[in-house]
Amino acid sequence: MRDLVLKLRGLLVGLLTVAACAGAAQAQQAPKAGAPSGAQEALLVSHDAQRAYTSTRDKLVQIRTLLRNTNTQSSVGSGFFVSRDGLIITNFHVASQLALEPDRYRGVYVPVDGKQADVELLAFDVPHDLALLRVKDAGADKPALAFRSKDVALRNGERLYSLGNPLDIGFAVTEGNYNGLVQRSFYPRIFFGGAINPGMSGGPVIDDRGLVIGINVSKRRDGELVSFLVPAEYAQALLARAGGASPITKKSYTEVTRQLKEHQDRITQWFINTPFKVQRHGGYSVPVPDDLLARCWGGARDASFKAFDLERTTCRLDSQVFAGDTTTGFIQVRYEAYDAPKFNALRFARMYSKSLRNEQIAAQGDSRMTAAECSERFIDRGGLTMRAVVCINAYRKFQGLYDVSVLVATLNRPTQGVQGRLDARGVSFDNGLALVAHYLNAFKWEGQP
Amino acid sequence: MSPLDTLPQADAVDASPAPTAAASLAKPLLGLLEELDRSGATVARLRVSQWPIIVGRALTADLVLDDAHVAPEHLRIDGGPSGALQVHVLDTVNGVGLGKAVYQRGAQFEWNGDEPLALGHTGLRMRLPGTPVAPEQPLPLSPWRTAGLTVVLLMALAAVSVIGAFFSATDTAKLEQIAVKPVLGLMLVLGGWVGGWSLLTKVFTGHPQFWRHLRVACGFGLLGVFASYVSDLLAFVFSWESLTRFDFVLMTVVFAAAALAHLLIALAPRRRRGLVIVVVSLALLALATSMGMNWLKNKRVSKQMYMSTLLPPSWRLAPTVSVEQFMRETGMLRQRLDERLKVQDDQDGEQGDEE
Numbered sequence: 170m171r172d173l174v175l176k177l178r179g180l181l182v183g184l185l186t187v188a189a190c191a192g193a194a195q196a197q198q199a200p201k202a203g204a205p206s207g208a209q210e211a212l213l214v215s216h217d218a219q220r221a222y223t224s225t226r227d228k229l230v231q232i233r234t235l236l237r238n239t240n241t242q243s244s245v246g247s248g249f250f251v252s253r254d255g256l257i258i259t260n261f262h263v264a265s266q267l268a269l270e271p272d273r274y275r276g277v278y279v280p281v282d283g284k285q286a287d288v289e290l291l292a293f294d295v296p297h298d299l300a301l302l303r304v305k306d307a308g309a310d311k312p313a314l315a316f317r318s319k320d321v322a323l324r325n326g327e328r329l330y331s332l333g334n335p336l337d338i339g340f341a342v343t344e345g346n347y348n349g350l351v352q353r354s355f356y357p358r359i360f361f362g363g364a365i366n367p368g369m370s371g372g373p374v375i376d377d378r379g380l381v382i383g384i385n386v387s388k389r390r391d392g393e394l395v396s397f398l399v400p401a402e403y404a405q406a407l408l409a410r411a412g413g414a415s416p417i418t419k420k421s422y423t424e425v426t427r428q429l430k431e432h433q434d435r436i437t438q439w440f441i442n443t444p445f446k447v448q449r450h451g452g453y454s455v456p457v458p459d460d461l462l463a464r465c466w467g468g469a470r471d472a473s474f475k476a477f478d479l480e481r482t483t484c485r486l487d488s489q490v491f492a493g494d495t496t497t498g499f500i501q502v503r504y505e506a507y508d509a510p511k512f513n514a515l516r517f518a519r520m521y522s523k524s525l526r527n528e529q530i531a532a533q534g535d536s537r538m539t540a541a542e543c544s545e546r547f548i549d550r551g552g553l554t555m556r557a558v559v560c561i562n563a564y565r566k567f568q569g570l571y572d573v574s575v576l577v578a579t580l581n582r583p584t585q586g587v588q589g590r591l592d593a594r595g596v597s598f599d600n601g602l603a604l605v606a607h608y609l610n611a612f613k614w615e616g617q618p
Numbered sequence: 619m620s621p622l623d624t625l626p627q628a629d630a631v632d633a634s635p636a637p638t639a640a641a642s643l644a645k646p647l648l649g650l651l652e653e654l655d656r657s658g659a660t661v662a663r664l665r666v667s668q669w670p671i672i673v674g675r676a677l678t679a680d681l682v683l684d685d686a687h688v689a690p691e692h693l694r695i696d697g698g699p700s701g702a703l704q705v706h707v708l709d710t711v712n713g714v715g716l717g718k719a720v721y722q723r724g725a726q727f728e729w730n731g732d733e734p735l736a737l738g739h740t741g742l743r744m745r746l747p748g749t750p751v752a753p754e755q756p757l758p759l760s761p762w763r764t765a766g767l768t769v770v771l772l773m774a775l776a777a778v779s780v781i782g783a784f785f786s787a788t789d790t791a792k793l794e795q796i797a798v799k800p801v802l803g804l805m806l807v808l809g810g811w812v813g814g815w816s817l818l819t820k821v822f823t824g825h826p827q828f829w830r831h832l833r834v835a836c837g838f839g840l841l842g843v844f845a846s847y848v849s850d851l852l853a854f855v856f857s858w859e860s861l862t863r864f865d866f867v868l869m870t871v872v873f874a875a876a877a878l879a880h881l882l883i884a885l886a887p888r889r890r891r892g893l894v895i896v897v898v899s900l901a902l903l904a905l906a907t908s909m910g911m912n913w914l915k916n917k918r919v920s921k922q923m924y925m926s927t928l929l930p931p932s933w934r935l936a937p938t939v940s941v942e943q944f945m946r947e948t949g950m951l952r953q954r955l956d957e958r959l960k961v962q963d964d965q966d967g968e969q970g971d972e973e
Contacts, residue, residue: 476788514930519785526926533916536966539958540916544948545924547857549938554931558924559948563955565962571955576924580931598952602945609941 217377221330222342224379225249228314230278231334232259232288232302232371234266237275247333247372247385248278248302250313251408255304258404259371260386261293262491264300268293268421269493269566276302281340292411293421295428296490296498297356297403298386300371301411314373316401317380323347323359331365331385331396333372341369347382351397353464355436355488359383359398374398425492426567429595432498433570436488437593437600440500441607450480450506452616453579453587456608458484458502477509477520489594492567495537497595500604506587514583521586525578528590530560538562538572547580553614554580559605564595573601581614647747648697651681654734654741657823657886666744669697673742674708687712687738695729695744703729703744712738768829771836772808778843779804811835819884827883834883838876845872850927857936862927863920867905874901917958 232248235241246263250256257278266274267290276288287305294300304311317323327347334340345363361374365385374383383398445456457465465484470477482504489499505524509517534540543560558576573596577589591608593601645667653662664671664681672679676690683692689710696704706726707714713722715736721727729735731744779800787796812835816826845868853861878897887893909919939947 514932516785518929520788522926522928523786525928530923532921532923534958534962539955539962540918541923542951542954542958543924544944544951545859546944546947547934547936547938548941548944550941554934554938556925556928557944559944559951560923561948561951561955563959565959568959578928580928580934583930583932598955602948605948606941606945609944 217328218330218342218344221375221377221379222332222340225314225330225332225342225373225375226281226340227312229332229334229340229372230257230280231337231340231368232257232263233277233279233285234264234274235277237273243274245334245337245368246370247368249332249371249373249381250311251316251381251404252313252412253310255311256291256313256408256412257288257302257304258373258384258408259300259302260384260399261295261298261300263371264290264293264302265491265493268300268417268425271418271420278302278304289416289418291414291416292407293424294403294407295425295492296432297399297407298491299384299399299404299407301407301414303416314375314379314381316405317376317378317382319402323376323382325349328377329361329363329374329382330376331361331363331369331372331374331398333365333369333385335366335368337368345394345396351487353461353487355439355486357400358386359400361396361398362394363396364388364394365396422566422568426570429490429492429498429567429570430597432488432490433596433600436486436498436500437596437604440486441603445611448482448504449615450504450587451508451585452582452614453506453585454613454615455504455506455587455589456502456611457482457504458486458500462486463500463502477507477512477517479508480504480506492595497564497567497570497572499594501590501592501594502608503590504587505589507585509584512584517584517586521578521588524588525556525576528576530574531562531572534562534565537566538564541574548609550609550612551614553612555609555612556580557609561598561601567595569597570595571598571601572596573605575605575608577609577612579612579614582616587612649731649747650745651695652743652745653681653683654743656739656741658734658741659886660743666697669695670706671695672708673737681742683737683740685738685740688740692737693735701746701748703731703746705729705735710737764829764833768833768836771833771840775808775836775839775843776801776804778840782843808832808835808839815880815884822884823886830883831880834876834879838872838879842869842872842876845869851929851933853925854927854929855933855935857925857934859925862925863922865922866908866920870901870905874898917961 228250230248230250232246233242234244236243243266244263246259248257248259248263251258261268264276267276271290276290277285278288279285288302289305291301291303325348329345329347331343331345332340343364345361348360348362351358351360359374359382361383365372365388369385372385373381374385376382381401381404383401384404386397386399388396440458440462443459443462446459447454448457463484463486465482468481470479483501484503485501486499489496492498507517507521507524509520512520530541530543531538532540539562541560541562543558545556545558548555548557556578560574560576562572564570564572573593575591579586579588589608589612591604593604596604647665647667648669649666651664651666651671651673652660655661662681671681671694672691673681673683673693673695674691675683675685675688679691689708689712691708692710693708693714694706696706698704704726705714705721705728707721707723710723713720713725715721716727716729717733729744731746732749734741734743780797783796783800812828812831815831815835816828819831820826846865849861849865849868852858874897878894881893881897882890885893912919912921
């Protein structure tokens with residue numbers, strides 16, 4: 170899923186502010202022009218929204234990470250008090266710099282009255298993108314939001330209110346609806362039919378009674394009012410687990426890595442234990458993740474193009490997690506099936522080679538990853554000959570995690586073939602190899618010998 | 619004293635004035651001293667009728683040279699009674715070269731006349747009466763033979779380009795475009811390449827040698843394509859992935875050989891070995907730089923990560939392995955990745971300051 174995490178980096182503030190202002194101007198002009206459109210209607214603040222904002226505003230905060238040396242803000246997000254002693258829930262991607270580079274960054278919260286004060290990071294949940302902060306000098310009791318009980322189920326269409334500080338402009342409330350859980354998401358995510366914007370990450374989403382049902386986390390860039398929330402139960406679990414924890418003052422790569430390893434263990438087991446759905450291209454049977462696991466998209470060349478037939482499939486597990494300066498923890502599978510009966514073998518081989526050559530492998534290392542190391546062979550899988558290439562990059566800061574890619578090209582027919590690719594991001598070495606073996610073993614030739 | 623014949627070009631005819639020729643008939647001809655330019659072409663001749671002969675820039679010299687690196691009286695040549703020539707090095711700073719030896723002021727040595735003496739940037743050669751004359755070179759039986767070769771090479775290269783484009787094309791409905799584009803591209807590239815070399819050749823030797831350069835360019839172009847195809851074929855057939863990873867080495871060798879062939883035509887050097895050493899050194903330097911940059915960036919010498927050449931399946935001779943064996947081999951990557959991690963961390967001096 171191409172989510173947009175809603176963290177607003179300092180460098181983007183100016184640009185996004187301009188865009189936001191333009192949007193606001195349009196919204197203000199709309200009533201003069203006539204009846205508002207559906208999207209504009211959702212943006213208008215109802216009496217209920219006004220009530221929700223009024224009752225919540227003192228429990229709502231903006232979270233900023235500041236460069237220690239210059240006190241300039243590096244990122245902004247939102248959060249909310251969950252206890253009277255000053256515990257705050259926000260997203261991990263809002264507070265990740267406090268976890269990974271505490272010597273360079275410090276955190277502050279800014280309530281509605283604008284009085285900034287220091288916060289400290291107590292704990293985080295990387296897979297669910299949550300972090301627990303505490304006000305450093307709590308002073309007087311803080312007003313806190315309460316969570317809605319799990320026993321009171323949400324109903325589709327139920328009115329919800331998302332709160333936060335979009336684009337560092339000011340606190341805002343937007344109305345939307347509960348639309349159930351996101352299909353095929355590895356971790357439960359609430360599909361919120363309302364607008365949330367960068368800067369609102371970590372802000373609460375409340376129901377009509379002012380109880381927190383979720384936390385703003387991301388939205389789709391290619392849609393309108395398609396936003397996602399972390400269910401409140403995970404925030405409650407983090408609060409229960411780490412409410413009395415000591416503040417994190419040193420780099421937490423070990424803890425982030427531990428959580429990422431647990432995550433990759435879960436997705437690997439899920440992927441390997443769920444039988445593949447068989448997809449056929451001519452006589453080839455290639456492994457495709459089950460519909461329950463991954464979202465797949467297919468495409469084919471224009472049927473009027475007679476020279477050759479090409480079908481493409483791309484599937485991706487919706488399991489990616491944000492881990493500081495990288496997004497990892499997902500599996501992706503791609504295919505290209507070629508059938509060119511009118512080509513001779515050499516011409517087909519040329520086209521087939523070009524397709525294999527186009528695959529991107531990170532040959533160069535950087536601050537996050539090493540350069541790739543590759544292994545390649547002609548392999549035999551039940552009588553089907555294939556060229557297989559496995560390339561692996563190691564994470565430098567998350568030790569023991571790797572990005573693994575396998576390229577496969579079938580080589581048993583002169584003018585037919587399937588090229589496949591599996592990418593597993595942020596898996597252990599052994600899990601990476603297990604995924605590759607599982608993938609390669611699922612290829613079959615079921616046509617004539 | 620003998621007349622001096624100054625030649626405007628290396629192959630200009632002897633233009634000695636009649637009175638001088640008559641005078642030379644009176645005395646026996648002892649030798650013919652030839653002045654050579656840097657390319658080895660004869661630029662002047664001196665008919666020697668008596669010994670000794672003085673060579674230098676001064677007007678008192680028998681052969682007056684126009685070379686700033688030659689002394690006013692640079693050397694003296696004596697014809698000994700045995701027929702061998704004696705060279706006396708006079709008051710010169712640069713001395714006289716013969717083969718690899720350099721004779722300094724006051725030195726004296728024997729010279730057979732055939733191997734050129736080096737004075738500054740000028741060469742000297744002596745033809746003696748007893749020296750056998752090289753046999754007459756026959757004129758080419760038909761200039762069409764070389765013209766035919768040129769056309770064949772050109773057509774072959776064009777055919778290779780068109781065939782390559784045809785095999786790469788996925789839509790053959792527009793065959794004329796498939797044929798025309800590569801041929802036009804080839805003409806443009808060849809025109810620029812050969813034109814450049816011809817210009818250089820014209821500057822250094824006076825003749826552009828366009829068609830000769832064209833044959834060289836076409837020949838090496840075909841060689842490069844052939845070498846690339848053979849390399850790809852062997853890589854696929856025997857699963858020799860290194861051949862595709864290091865195909866840039868093969869291409870550099872072919873390119874360097876082509877450049878050397880063009881340079882030999884363009885510069886027509888007297889000492890070919892020197893030029894060969896220079897070109898080989900440059901090619902090695904280019905390869906070392908390319909590999910070195912890759913090594914510095916990626917800790918590997920090739921940019922290619924894997925073999926992407928796939929040929930018809932029936933051409934493969936390399937054995938297949940089971941998925942299990944392939945995975946065991948792939949397991950070896952862990953150690954290489956660990957080494958990469960260690961090297962990069964050492965370079966960055968990162969600290970593992972954890973909580």
